[in-house]
């Protein structure tokens with residue numbers, strides 16, 4: 001099923017991963033906001049968000065609010081728990097208090113490093129939703145999965161299992177990130193991304209209904225750069241990008257966000 005993308009505001013999201021202390025974060029956000037401003041970035045047409053480490057969030061919030069930057073931000077993870085004896089965890093209500101619009105859940109690096117299952121990822125997404133923080137639900141296949149099952153099977157099943165933990169309504173964002181494309185310089189082709197994003201949208205339609213599927217933004221992530229973003233954004237089911245390495249360079253990330261200007265899409 002392919003639904004018109006005109007009503008979905010594209011989202012260009014920068015996941016900084018384990019990079020940038022809070023002082024570096026201030027400098028990077030300032031540079032990004034000024035670069036977007038100089039390039040007359042239309043924030044209503046393309047939303048831009050950054051995902052700094054937890055320790056930077058308060059600084060980023062203060063800066064964005066003081067300077068009235070049209071930049072949104074979120075966390076790279078969120079606890080499935082509300083409060084209590086969970087050392088090292090950060091709750092959704094804490095993120096909501098810091099005006100985080102988003103929380104990434106289920107990034108493949110967390111699935112791998114912290115053995116997060118789809119059920120855990122789903123509970124994290126549910127906790128975020130409960131506090132008005134939009135979860136960015138990451139799914140994606142490894143190179144072995146791709147070889148054994150093709151591109152769509154694993155991400156579709158991951159999404160199905162995560163959605164099973166969620167209430168029927170509430171905004172979500174889905175990010176399709178083939179693990180083999182992350183940080184490898186080997187992005188998926190735009191056709192591959194479209195094929196999987198379309199299957200993910202179909203899954204959302206089956207679980208949450210057609211209206212929700214048509215409204216949900218689905219991002220592609222994995223070696224996105226200013227040179228390849230336009231191809232992805234031309235696809236009918238790709239509504240933006242989750243960018244890792246290239247989001248640490250303000251000029252490059254701004255160029256990704258301004259994909260419309262340099263290619264006229």
Ligand SMILES: O=C[C@H](O)COP(=O)(O)O
Pocket residue numbers: 015107177181182183184185221222223224242243244245246
């Ligand atoms: O969350 C972002 C992705 O893991 C993509 O990272 P990358 O752009 O460095 O390949």
